[in-house]
Amino acid sequence: MDMEQLKNAIKIWGALGLIVVLGIVAAFISLSNDSSARFKQAAREMEEADDEIDISNETPYTSYRKRSESFSGGSSEYTPDPESAPGSTVELDIAPLLNVSSLSAGTSVPGPDAVFVFTGQGRAHGVGLCMDGVKYRALAGHSCTDIIHYYYTGVQISNVDDNQPIRVKGRDGQVRTLPLKEYLYHLAEEPETYPYEGLKVLALAARTYTLSCIARGKHQGFDVCSSGNCCQAFSETKDLSKYPNQIRSIDETAGQIITYDGAPIIAAYCGSCGGHTDNYEDVWGGQPVPYLKGKPDSYCSQAPNFTTTVEISVADLTSKLNASVGTLELIDLSDRTPGGRVRTARVVGSSGTKDIKGKDLAALLGFRSTRIDYTFR
Ligand SMILES: [Zn+2]
Ligand SMILES: [Zn+2]
Structure with a gap:
């Protein structure tokens, strides 16, 4: 990447802010049929948050942040509250x-x-990956790369060193340096029971996000923190023996990230596109983002809600x-x-x-x- 590209990349990242991997993780979790009260509560909060957010008056950065946070623990099992829904x-x-x-x-x-x-x-804005669509494409036998290329137009899968050091600030305030893949192993909110090719999509998105944090210098003195609200939820104490599918999905995609013009992409996602994703600029305004283009999607309609x-x-x-x-x-x-x-x-x-x-x-x-x-x- 030359200096001009780097500057542009930093500008884009500065303006658009977070990649919403935490949200992807949460959306994956939400798809795993957890119907606990906590998730239903979160779904209600998400509903309220979506209603209140006027993205036309916000910078895309804020929109991404709010939307990624509002998806934390979100549930695909949401049904409107009969007492508050009209009719x-x-x-x-x-x-x-x-x-x-x-x-x-x-x-x-x-x-x-x-x-x-x-x-x-x-559900939600309809830009980027459609998480219900990812799930049902994976179940239908689509590969990780086919899924990524479907939802992100014109992207490439690029390779980075999965052993490169990542400085992680733990919940105890200590900064530890881990190889990238060890960091990915310890992400705390990844679901274990999910279609395997979907887990690989998640692995690529999480790795892409991590490198974008480094490239734009998100934190000073370390690369990523442990907070799911800020970066990606990370647990030093995660028992890796309980997550063989996750570990395998990270190992099998070792070093792979999603790039456009050589830079890690903004991996936007939504819970369900409702049958058609949309162009970035048609939902959030501003300049078009070349890889965030609307596409028809016939897979998410298989979701029960x-x-x-x-x-x-x-x-x-x-x-x-x-x-x-x-x-x-x-x-x-x-x-x-x-x-x-x-x-x-x-x-x-x-x-x-x-x-x-x-x-x-x-x-x-x-x-x-x-x-x-x-x-x-
Ligand atoms: Zn952080
Ligand atoms: Zn869809």
Whole structure:
């Protein structure tokens, strides 16, 4: 890497901040069917955090941080709290994937007694790896590298020295120097029961993240800390004998990291893309990131909670929208990202219109994604 590239890389890392490996780890854990109360609580917190984050007013750095933290301990088993969700949640016999090209520009309200049936698909922002997609691709026999190349456009797998020294600040404040692979062995939140090729994807992401910390000089006097909220959760006392699959996934991918133009990538992820990932710039604004491009994804729909539906009467929705547009006539959802996420919803009434952000509509309906459409019953 020459000086200019290095400067650019540092600039990008400085602006975009953390790679969200902890979040990837947590998302992997969340996929392992842990339904403990702690995880459900975390899922609720994640839901609230997602609703509150206005990424359009934040630097991408903050967005990444908040999102990675909000995924800690997140659960894929989240279901909307019936007491707080508007309307009732029901299972509908609908196609598992929204066909983006046919998404409604607004179906007119058929009458005052009609009931909206909203459908939401996916969780979180939809940029980068789709963790549900990784799981089901791995189960379908896709290789680690195929999965990485699918979700990250135009990246390379590069090799580094897995024995290079890493200075780790422990929870006791001591800085210890470990070979890179020993550090990776001791990451504390990696799941053991996960499709093996998915574990390898995680190994590459964790190694990529570690090197990005070093390259951008994240800490002074050491390279990484032990905190999952700051770097990656690390435990000196982890009993490695209990994690043979993890150890194997690290050994089999020894030295491999994900790069673009020779630099470690920003390994963004989301819990579920809802059927289509999105371009970086369409979700977070700013300059396009060449390897964070929207891609169709037919694998995440196999997850049990892929689709959420919410029924709400015209009267109740009118009240919740509080749009002052007279009699509600339709909601135009045609302003979407290429990946099908609603940017702006236009509420059309008998005496005017009002635009609301897609994420505000999602929050109002209790959805965790802005990949939303509706019909009536
Ligand atoms: Zn740290
Ligand atoms: Zn997906």
